[in-house]
Amino acid sequence: DQQVKQNSPSLSVQEGRISILNCDYTNSMFDYFLWYKKYPAEGPTFLISISSIKDKNEDGRFTVFLNKSAKHLSLHIVPSQPGDSAVYFCAASDASGTYKYIFGTGTRLKVLA
C-alpha cells in the first residue's frame, strides 16, 4: 500500500505561471513533510518542509500547504521558471517511533519557455 501518493506523474506549465504539485497521504501519524527536487543523474535536493503543526510554509517562490483533515499537501511554485523542470518528490516522516521516511512516486514538472 502506497502511504504517500503523487497521482500526477507529469505536469507541464508555461514559464511565469503557477505550478501546483499535489501529494496525498494515508497515515495520520505523519508529522513532518518535505519536498525534494531531482534532476537527472543527481541525487534529490531538499526544497521545502512543513511540520504538521502548521498549514503553510513559504520560501521565496516556493510555498507548501498542508491540509491535515484532507491528508493532502501541495507545493506551489510562482512564478515557474525553465530551471524548475525536474522530478518532484514529496516525503513524510512517521511520528510513531519508527523514524522511517516514506516518499511518493514523483511528479515530473516541465516548464515551457
Add this chain to the structure above:
Amino acid sequence: EAQVTQNPRYLITVTGKKLTVTCSQNMNHEYMSWYRQDPGLGLRQIYYSMNVEVTDKGDVPEGYKVSRKEKRNFPLILESPSPNQTSLYFCASSINRFHEQYFGPGTRLTVT
C-alpha cells in the same frame, strides 16, 4: 564542502557475488539512510540508522544488510545480489529526522 559520497557510482555484477556500496558523510549527521529508486515506484527506504550501532529496517530491507560502526559511514551490503536488485541507490544523511536529508549522487547497480 558538506557532502555525501557514494562509491562506486556504477556497478555491473553477476547474481550471487557479494558487493558493498560505501556511503560517507562529513557533516557529523546522526541520521543516515539508504534508498532505491525504481521507475514508477519513487524512492523507497531500505534501511536507516539513527546513530552509531543503531539501525532499523525501512520499507524494502529484504536482501540487504547495513552497518553503522562509525558516525560518518553507512555501507550497504548485498550478500547475494539478484536481478531484482538492479536499481539506482541513494544514500542520505540528516541531523535528525526533523531536518532535511542530504543525498549522495547515486549508485547505479545492474545485476545480471
